[in-house]
Amino acid sequence: MKLHEYQGxxxxxxxxxxxxxxxxxxxxxxxxRHANKVGFPLMVKAQIKAGGRGKSGGIREAGNLDEAxxxxxxxxGRKLVTPQTPKEGETVQKLMLQKKVDIDRxxxxxxxxxxxNAVPVLVASKTGGVDIEETAQKNPERIVKSPINxxxxxxPFQVRNAALICGVPYAxxxxxxxxxxxxxxxxxxxxxxxxxLVIDRDGNMVALxxxxxxxxxxxxxxxxxxxxxxxxxxxxxxEAQKSGISYVALEGEVGCIVNGAGLAMxxxxxxxxxxxxxxNFLDLGGGAxxxxxxxxxxxxxxxxxxxxxxxxxxxxxxRCDRVASILCVAMQKSGxxxxxxxxxxxxxxxxxxxxxxxxxxxxxxADSLSDGARKAANFARSADDKNSTPLQNGGGS
Amino acid sequence: MxxxxxxxxxxxxxxxTGKEGSYHALxxxxxxxxxxxxxxxxxxxxxxxxxxxxxxxxxxxxxHRVDASLIFVPAPFAFxxxxxAIEADIPLIVCITEGVPIHDMLKVRAGIRAHPNVRLIGPNxxxxxxPNQAKLGIMPASIFRQGPVGVVSRSGTLxxxxxxxxxxxxxxxSTAIGIGGDPIIGTSFIDCLEMFEEDPxxxxxVLIGEIGGDAEEKAAAYIAQNVTKPVVAYICGxxxxxxxxxxxxxxxxxxxxxxxxxxxxxxxxxxxxxxRSIDEIAEQVQKLLLV
Numbered sequence: 061m062k063l064h065e066y067q068g069x070x071x072x073x074x075x076x077x078x079x080x081x082x083x084x085x086x087x088x089x090x091x092x093r094h095a096n097k098v099g100f101p102l103m104v105k106a107q108i109k110a111g112g113r114g115k116s117g118g119i120r121e122a123g124n125l126d127e128a129x130x131x132x133x134x135x136x137g138r139k140l141v142t143p144q145t146p147k148e149g150e151t152v153q154k155l156m157l158q159k160k161v162d163i164d165r166x167x168x169x170x171x172x173x174x175x176x177n178a179v180p181v182l183v184a185s186k187t188g189g190v191d192i193e194e195t196a197q198k199n200p201e202r203i204v205k206s207p208i209n210x211x212x213x214x215x216p217f218q219v220r221n222a223a224l225i226c227g228v229p230y231a232x233x234x235x236x237x238x239x240x241x242x243x244x245x246x247x248x249x250x251x252x253x254x255x256x257l258v259i260d261r262d263g264n265m266v267a268l269x270x271x272x273x274x275x276x277x278x279x280x281x282x283x284x285x286x287x288x289x290x291x292x293x294x295x296x297x298x299e300a301q302k303s304g305i306s307y308v309a310l311e312g313e314v315g316c317i318v319n320g321a322g323l324a325m326x327x328x329x330x331x332x333x334x335x336x337x338x339x340n341f342l343d344l345g346g347g348a349x350x351x352x353x354x355x356x357x358x359x360x361x362x363x364x365x366x367x368x369x370x371x372x373x374x375x376x377x378x379r380c381d382r383v384a385s386i387l388c389v390a391m392q393k394s395g396x397x398x399x400x401x402x403x404x405x406x407x408x409x410x411x412x413x414x415x416x417x418x419x420x421x422x423x424x425x426a427d428s429l430s431d432g433a434r435k436a437a438n439f440a441r442s443a444d445d446k447n448s449t450p451l452q453n454g455g456g457s
Numbered sequence: 458m459x460x461x462x463x464x465x466x467x468x469x470x471x472x473x474t475g476k477e478g479s480y481h482a483l484x485x486x487x488x489x490x491x492x493x494x495x496x497x498x499x500x501x502x503x504x505x506x507x508x509x510x511x512x513x514x515x516x517x518x519x520x521h522r523v524d525a526s527l528i529f530v531p532a533p534f535a536f537x538x539x540x541x542a543i544e545a546d547i548p549l550i551v552c553i554t555e556g557v558p559i560h561d562m563l564k565v566r567a568g569i570r571a572h573p574n575v576r577l578i579g580p581n582x583x584x585x586x587x588p589n590q591a592k593l594g595i596m597p598a599s600i601f602r603q604g605p606v607g608v609v610s611r612s613g614t615l616x617x618x619x620x621x622x623x624x625x626x627x628x629x630x631s632t633a634i635g636i637g638g639d640p641i642i643g644t645s646f647i648d649c650l651e652m653f654e655e656d657p658x659x660x661x662x663v664l665i666g667e668i669g670g671d672a673e674e675k676a677a678a679y680i681a682q683n684v685t686k687p688v689v690a691y692i693c694g695x696x697x698x699x700x701x702x703x704x705x706x707x708x709x710x711x712x713x714x715x716x717x718x719x720x721x722x723x724x725x726x727x728x729x730x731x732x733r734s735i736d737e738i739a740e741q742v743q744k745l746l747l748v
Contacts (some may be wrong), residue, residue: 173559175640175670175707178566193712210567248560277706278558280533306704321638321704322612322667325693326735329717332696333734341697343704346595347477374617376597405621406597429618430736 068270082158112142166256184222188256248278312337315366334433357390375406384412478529532556552579577643583613604629610665622739638705668694
């Protein structure tokens, strides 16, 4: 789970990391009250999860209340587009009003995970305020990367090296790194990134931004993380997330229902190869119960983009016939007579095909992914072709 | 020969009394695997259709020689179960569990270093099958056939797809291993490639990868230097959007890294046959085996 800046700041504060004074606003009417508490000049910062705010007008300085309100009006409730958001942008629900810090230098400090070597890594750079990847490419000598021993934590010599490259006193760096390490380990973070970590004119270290990603697999042991949960902007994804269904909304016309993440990705790829892009990624998983499966179909069928459904089930623990009967019921209930391509193998496949034959769902069966993709393309083209004759019910193959 | 497991492998099932554990322990035994005992704390002394259950791995080992442990323990307790098996020096540990926290896996990897003779497979994996000999995990038994192709994959369902295609063409498998879909796992592609290269029964290797991480790129470099047997690869997720987790915890393109196209390019540059569609795997394998 990627946190917003204002959520990350809560965690930084909890673990003793110095942050710049700031208050959160959700309404223009709250600005006056909060802005005066923070004091001017202040930075108005759009709270979106994607990066690249600064260069896209998402972080702007206000010298007085009128300016703050004017800036807020251009941001709040609107979609902000940055190089890292989807092309339609991300809606700005909240703003952070942050005291402007008199910056002497900008640094970079982060703890992340090196998945190749299965260790945490401390990354420190004397160049903050820019993308660390950019620094890594252009000026790698400005970065120090230290693999951290999982069981021992950061060691003094590693703190020393980080302090050296950043030009800060050892003691200050030690306190800060220890705080970040505690946050990283105790909250089950995948990433804790402070960029920029600034040194102000008085020589104090202040975290000016907070990028924290929490491990979703660890949610069961962090009741306090539930409060951070914000669902996807896409209403179908939101519904899926709430029901624990693995679903990603895409742009195409073919709704996919697959059991297995790898198979679901391969199905998407096959449809893209056949020039009939998927409307979604959906992994039913092996152990889904009837309710969950029905919910998944309902979500899929309520997507107006979906003109064809591609059902790809390799039956094992999850039987094909169970899925087929639930799908038929869901289609009836939705009232949408969408043609179906069914690729069914494994346990219950024969029974499933019979169920489809007996239903009034327009369908064809496929014996491979590429065969299924081609048939989905045919259906999609007929759906687009306004002059086509209506499809016959119960078609088999 | 095959790799990792055969009809002699004596298996202990951790989490044997749970819904998943009990169901699959029996399916594995049906397949011919020597499921000799199980562990479920507080259920010691019971048995599952004749399979004796113990309180702990230590207790189980007092009465049974154990070559491998198969873990079906739920995510919150999987770390402890893996560590219990590791500390007991069980040579092969297969953890099926999905949803293990990444920090737990960092600790497992740190903890396993003191036990160089222990191999962990998974977590979040379907397990291993050596056709006609043994099955450790949840793979559907009926699709397998004994033969010369070694299969190693990050995806369970794509393993089934590839195996099914091969079996239908009468091309059998030596061993099929699902290494798991998580970002941090116990055994890599390279570990399996090394074993397949040394296995006299394996004549060709099928490698199935996906977006996220750099395991495929590392494998490509290893293959170029160390693997003489032909390798056929398939990488899924070419059409996956960035920064979205596609089911598997490890299947995510982060900061522009881990794209399928890049993996395919690197694999091809190292002389590996990469098929564009999963449906082409068996055909490509057939061509290479006839040569």
